[in-house]
Amino acid sequence: MNIDNIKKQFPIFNNKVHNNDLVYLDSANSSQKPQVVADRIYDFYTKEFSNVGRSVHYLAVAATNLYENTRSMMQKYINAKDPNEIVFTKGATEAINLVANTFGQKFLEEGDEILLTELEHHSNYVPWHYLRKLKGIKINFAEINNDGEITIESIEKSITPKTKMIAITHLSNVTGAILPIKEITSLAHSKNIPILIDGCQGAPHLKLDMQDIDCDFYAISCHKMYGPTGLGVLYAKKKWLEALPPYQGGGGMIREVKKEGISFGDLPNKYEAGTMATAQVIAFGESIKFLNQIGIENIEKHESELTKYGEEVLRKNNSVKLVGNPKNKGSVLSFTLDGIHAHDIATILDEDGVAIRAGHHCCQILHDKLGLTATARASLGVYNTKEDLDKLNESINNCKKIFDR
Amino acid sequence: MNLKELYQEIILDHGKNPRNLKKTENFNKDAKGHNPLCGDKVHVFLKIDENKNISDISFEGSGCAISMASASIMTDLMKEKKENEVKELVDDFLKMIKDSPEMKSKIISDDEKTKLMSLSGVKQYPMRVKCATLAWHTLTSAMNNSQEEINTEKFD
Ligand SMILES: Cc1ncc(COP(=O)(O)O)c(C=O)c1O
Numbered sequence: 342m343n344i345d346n347i348k349k350q351f352p353i354f355n356n357k358v359h360n361n362d363l364v365y366l367d368s369a370n371s372s373q374k375p376q377v378v379a380d381r382i383y384d385f386y387t388k389e390f391s392n393v394g395r396s397v398h399y400l401a402v403a404a405t406n407l408y409e410n411t412r413s414m415m416q417k418y419i420n421a422k423d424p425n426e427i428v429f430t431k432g433a434t435e436a437i438n439l440v441a442n443t444f445g446q447k448f449l450e451e452g453d454e455i456l457l458t459e460l461e462h463h464s465n466y467v468p469w470h471y472l473r474k475l476k477g478i479k480i481n482f483a484e485i486n487n488d489g490e491i492t493i494e495s496i497e498k499s500i501t502p503k504t505k506m507i508a509i510t511h512l513s514n515v516t517g518a519i520l521p522i523k524e525i526t527s528l529a530h531s532k533n534i535p536i537l538i539d540g541c542q543g544a545p546h547l548k549l550d551m552q553d554i555d556c557d558f559y560a561i562s563c564h565k566m567y568g569p570t571g572l573g574v575l576y577a578k579k580k581w582l583e584a585l586p587p588y589q590g591g592g593g594m595i596r597e598v599k600k601e602g603i604s605f606g607d608l609p610n611k612y613e614a615g616t617m618a619t620a621q622v623i624a625f626g627e628s629i630k631f632l633n634q635i636g637i638e639n640i641e642k643h644e645s646e647l648t649k650y651g652e653e654v655l656r657k658n659n660s661v662k663l664v665g666n667p668k669n670k671g672s673v674l675s676f677t678l679d680g681i682h683a684h685d686i687a688t689i690l691d692e693d694g695v696a697i698r699a700g701h702h703c704c705q706i707l708h709d710k711l712g713l714t715a716t717a718r719a720s721l722g723v724y725n726t727k728e729d730l731d732k733l734n735e736s737i738n739n740c741k742k743i744f745d746r
Numbered sequence: 747m748n749l750k751e752l753y754q755e756i757i758l759d760h761g762k763n764p765r766n767l768k769k770t771e772n773f774n775k776d777a778k779g780h781n782p783l784c785g786d787k788v789h790v791f792l793k794i795d796e797n798k799n800i801s802d803i804s805f806e807g808s809g810c811a812i813s814m815a816s817a818s819i820m821t822d823l824m825k826e827k828k829e830n831e832v833k834e835l836v837d838d839f840l841k842m843i844k845d846s847p848e849m850k851s852k853i854i855s856d857d858e859k860t861k862l863m864s865l866s867g868v869k870q871y872p873m874r875v876k877c878a879t880l881a882w883h884t885l886t887s888a889m890n891n892s893q894e895e896i897n898t899e900k901f902d
Pocket residue numbers: 369370431432433434435462464465510513514539541542561562563564572573703
């Protein structure tokens with residue numbers, strides 16, 4: 342795997358930031374885009390554009406085929422059983438809202454419980470919170486251990502006879518903990534509880550096999566997978582997509598509309614109301630090709646080596662405290678510096694061209710638990726190198742220099 | 747280098763050792779402010795006497811060096827100021843942070859102006875302007891007895 346060649350496919354790295362080479366360490370927030378993805382959007386709009394699934398003219402048929410082709414590619418990429426188990430959404434956030442809303446409507450009653458974890462991103466908490474208001478359900482949080490992990494024991498302990506859904510992250514966007522989702526799924530199913538995985542941080546970095554994991558729902562954010570913004574994927578087992586009511590109503594998702602009533606279309610249209618993010622879906626096909634060309638196993642290996650290297654470098658730096666110490670860790674390095682607030686760190690690093698994120702990373706529950714108001718986070722993508730992490734460390738030392746004047 | 751301008755010594759000094767970081771005893775006005783994007787929090791306490799003078803002012807909170815320094819310098823400056831002077835100074839400061847090259851108010855010394863101007867480094871860092879203004883908006887809210895928590899996302 343030649344990182345130089347991979348990096349060359351990302352035109353953003355031709356630009357300078359404050360006269361420095363860009364060291365992009367914010368891929369957990371959103372990844373950069375390869376040229377092929379940007380080109381595909383441009384080509385679609387300039388040479389092939391039409392709305393999909395509505396007209397019979399040449400362009401409409403071609404666009405529909407392209408759109409459906411990405412669905413099939415995604416099905417294969419995550420080894421789903423059926424292409425109709427792939428629903429396009431505007432992001433992982435909408436994917437989770439779709440499940441919370443429709444599952445809540447149909448299956449939840451006052452007193453029922455949802456089990457989340459303390460690691461969850463706000464987008465895997467707030468949609469369930471609406472049901473707390475609307476239906477009087479209760480939300481429980483499985484607790485992290487001292488290393489910032491969620492163990493199967495912690496989940497098991499938090500399940501009650503009233504637990505009706507378990508919704509957990511695959512990979513924490515703060516501590517980097519990778520959850521044992523296959524074991525948790527099997528535990529959930531042994532108690533007849535469906536499970537949703539927030540796969541935002543899993544999908545760009547780890548090999549996925551929906552039939553092997555056996556989860557009921559898996560939410561994906563395409564813009565973190567070297568794909569366009571405004572697009573997400575909900576994987577859901579067919580039995581659920583058939584059993585749940587539609588989410589949004591509108592064109593494209595109906596079978597028959599009469600003044601007296603409406604019948605809804607088949608999958609996957611049932612959940613794709615209105616004109617979808619067509620160009621993004623088609624361009625996302627290029628992201629999947631890009632990932633396949635490198636091979637997700639190679640990406641996993643590269644990023645895991647880098648993460649270990651990053652941990653080593655930062656551990657040697659006495660003023661750095663890493664947040665969480667999970668045994669099975671994805672490519673996220675969150676840290677604090679003694680006496681320097683995360684936002685000051687991010688501003689100073691930025692001057693050196695080092696892009697990181699500072700704040701609570703949409704995980705206030707976790708930060709409260711850790712007793713921190715903000716952390717700095719460096720997160721990795723396929724284009725990162727050990728030099729990037731050395732640069733991060735140098736720049737951190739620069740923070741200290743500025744603050745110790 | 748811009749960074750040296752942003753993190754001037756006086757800011758680092760106030761940021762690391764904020765003055766008036768406590769809760770004024772027998773305060774009679776207060777307000778909370780919050781910057782939801784970065785989590786900076788400040789709670790301003792005022793004691794205003796019968797002549798409408800600020801006899802004591804303090805704050806509690808946590809945040810970046812800029813927000814702590816700004817609250818620290820502001821509380822130092824506002825002691826013994828009259829209500830109407832506070833309003834004038836807040837407006838003058840916010841104008842300076844936004845677009846004015848200097849502070850115009852005549853009620854403070856040149857030394858004090860220089861101190862406040864040290865916060866003007868944030869002008870080059872649009873994302874950080876709110877760190878510098880949070881305490882000032884919160885002070886206004888306390889003066890107005892407004893019960894609403896200040897939220898920097900609601901200001902332009
Ligand atoms: C763990 C996690 N869940 C959910 C989201 C939201 O994803 P999206 O931006 O696709 O709505 C993110 C991204 O910020 C995330 O990191």
